[in-house]
Each structure stands twice: as C-alpha cells, then as structure tokens.
Amino acid sequence: MGSSKFNFSYYVTGTLILLGVLLGRFVCGFLCPFGWLQELLHRIPGKKLSTKRLKALTYIKYFVLLFAVVVLPALVANDLGMGDPFFCKYVCPQGVLEGAIPLAIANAGIRSALGQLFTWKLAVLIAVVLLSVLFYRPFCKWICPLGAFYALMNKVSLLGIRVDACKCVSCGKCSKVCQMDVDVVRAPNHAECIRCGKCIGACPVDAISYRYGLDVPAEKLPLTADKK
Ligand code: SF4
Ligand code: SF4
Ligand code: SF4
Structure with missing residues (x-):
C-alpha cells in the first residue's frame, strides 16, 4: 500500500x-x-x-x-x-x-x-x-x-470442515481438543479454524471430515433416488 x-x-x-x-x-x-x-x-x-x-x-x-x-x-x-x-x-x-x-x-x-x-x-x-x-x-x-x-477468507474457502449432525453424539471431544478454541459443532468453519484436523481425529463416531468445494446445506442438496 x-x-x-x-x-x-x-x-x-x-x-x-x-x-x-x-x-x-x-x-x-x-x-x-x-x-x-x-x-x-x-x-x-x-x-x-x-x-x-x-x-x-x-x-x-x-x-x-x-x-x-x-x-x-x-x-x-x-x-x-x-x-x-x-x-x-x-x-x-x-x-x-x-x-x-x-x-x-x-x-x-x-x-x-x-x-x-x-x-x-x-x-x-x-x-x-x-x-x-x-x-x-x-x-x-x-x-x-x-x-x-x-x-476473513475462511467462510468462503473451498477447503473446510464438515460436521455430520446425524452422526454427532454431542460428546464435546472435538471442541476440547481444538487449540484454536473453536466450537466445532456450531461453527466448523470459524475464522480461527486453521484446518489442523485434530478435531477429526478426536471424534469417536467419525462425524467430522474435510470437505472441498462449495458448502451446500443438506436441505439444498438434490434428492437421491431412494429419498425420492
Ligand atoms: S500461521 Fe500464524 S504467523 Fe503464519 S500466517 Fe497464519 S496467523 Fe500468521
Ligand atoms: S481443524 Fe483444528 S483448528 Fe479447526 S476446528 Fe478442528 S481442531 Fe480446531
Ligand atoms: S467429537 Fe464428534 S460426536 Fe463428539 S461433539 Fe464433536 S462432532 Fe459430535
């Protein structure tokens, strides 16, 4: 500048x-x-x-x-x-x-x-x-x-963290292990998340994963054949 x-x-x-x-x-x-x-x-x-x-x-x-x-x-x-x-x-x-x-x-x-x-x-x-x-x-x-x-770019970045609400048993282990103080279930793509993946390893039910691409809300995804 x-x-x-x-x-x-x-x-x-x-x-x-x-x-x-x-x-x-x-x-x-x-x-x-x-x-x-x-x-x-x-x-x-x-x-x-x-x-x-x-x-x-x-x-x-x-x-x-x-x-x-x-x-x-x-x-x-x-x-x-x-x-x-x-x-x-x-x-x-x-x-x-x-x-x-x-x-x-x-x-x-x-x-x-x-x-x-x-x-x-x-x-x-x-x-x-x-x-x-x-x-x-x-x-x-x-x-x-x-x-x-x-x-500031974390909200729009293609690489992100996704939490599967259907699998989550609310044990809180992900937020406990996060050293960037992120509430992982509520805000997996919080500005402070450095994508370290520690929460992924800590989840006992594999509810957390990396995603790459646009984060489309589940309700906006096209219906699969069995759901139709
Ligand atoms: S890792 Fe830390 S020092 Fe490096 S760019 Fe990110 S915030 Fe800055
Ligand atoms: S990826 Fe790392 S920084 Fe981001 S929420 Fe999980 S443990 Fe925290
Ligand atoms: S560690 Fe997994 S099951 Fe436990 S609160 Fe986090 S996402 Fe849910």
Whole structure:
C-alpha cells in the first residue's frame, strides 16, 4: 500500500485472495513457518495456559491488518513519497529472526549499525517466543495480519470442515481438543479454524471430515433416488 508508483497492490492482494479461496487458514495450519515455530515452542514441557477466556484478543489482528498494513502505509508517506511498511518495520518478529539476527551474526558492519529499532523488534520476538511456550500460537491468534486476512477468507474457502449432525453424539471431544478454541459443532468453519484436523481425529463416531468445494446445506442438496 505504500508504493509511490501505484495506489493498490493488485497482484499481491489477488494472490492472497486466490490462496484464501482455495485453502483458507489451511495456510496457517500447514504452510506458514512462523506458525510451525510457535507449534514447536508450545511443545516445550512446562505450564500451559488456556486462551479460551482471552477470545476478545483475537480481534486485535484485524486492527493490525487495517491500520498497520493498509491505512498507515497508504496515508503516511516519507520524503520519497512512499509509505513505511508499518507492520513489517515495527511489529513483525519474523524479520528479526530470519533476517536481522543471521545477518548481524555474519556481518560486523551490519552488527554495528543495529539501533533502537532492532532492540525493540528483538524485545517483540522474545515476548512472542515466551508467550508461545505458555499459550498455543499467540501471534497467530492475536497479532498476525496475514492470519486475519485468511481468517476473513475462511467462510468462503473451498477447503473446510464438515460436521455430520446425524452422526454427532454431542460428546464435546472435538471442541476440547481444538487449540484454536473453536466450537466445532456450531461453527466448523470459524475464522480461527486453521484446518489442523485434530478435531477429526478426536471424534469417536467419525462425524467430522474435510470437505472441498462449495458448502451446500443438506436441505439444498438434490434428492437421491431412494429419498425420492
Ligand atoms: S496467523 Fe500468521 S504467523 Fe500464524 S500461521 Fe497464519 S500466517 Fe503464519
Ligand atoms: S481442531 Fe478442528 S476446528 Fe480446531 S483448528 Fe483444528 S481443524 Fe479447526
Ligand atoms: S467429537 Fe464428534 S460426536 Fe463428539 S461433539 Fe464433536 S462432532 Fe459430535
């Protein structure tokens, strides 16, 4: 959004929408390396805390998406007429982990040029690492604007979760195993569902499955010969 040459990044947004429509937050569950890192950190033995009572915090990521990714880069321009990538520059810990730290280790010149911004981003990274040990995927749940974007696409994505109400015996095991705090039976395609499939494995009567394609309500499906 901050480029001086155009007002809207059609290719980037179009690619994200395409991935969102095809996969939804499956991207978070299986493709994103930072999600994987948080998974690994959460496996470190020790005290684990539930995020069920912190659901209100999941809305923060939508504000981050709106303001740090869209509004501020579009409105606040530097001397060259470009907007800063506010989220990448001031919030995202991935750049420090995968860029600044390895480069600083390898190059003394870069090391000596590191300043307050690096210190701040390092503090954010350390906070995310510590929180990830205690909570399941805190950055994904609360902060990540890419996760927010895919969360918005979850309702329309072709890949989804389906619950067969005829088989369900209301045991509640699916929601209990879901670390993204989804009420699986009521809202299987909730914005927070990362399509991890843990609920599928937990269901004792195989009532939950992946679906691919349009989610047509049962009453709108054409009648089969025996039903006719
Ligand atoms: S929410 Fe963000 S950090 Fe987490 S898995 Fe999705 S894209 Fe990656
Ligand atoms: S356990 Fe089921 S509902 Fe929860 S995130 Fe994984 S796939 Fe989605
Ligand atoms: S685990 Fe299966 S049977 Fe139990 S509430 Fe969930 S969908 Fe229903």
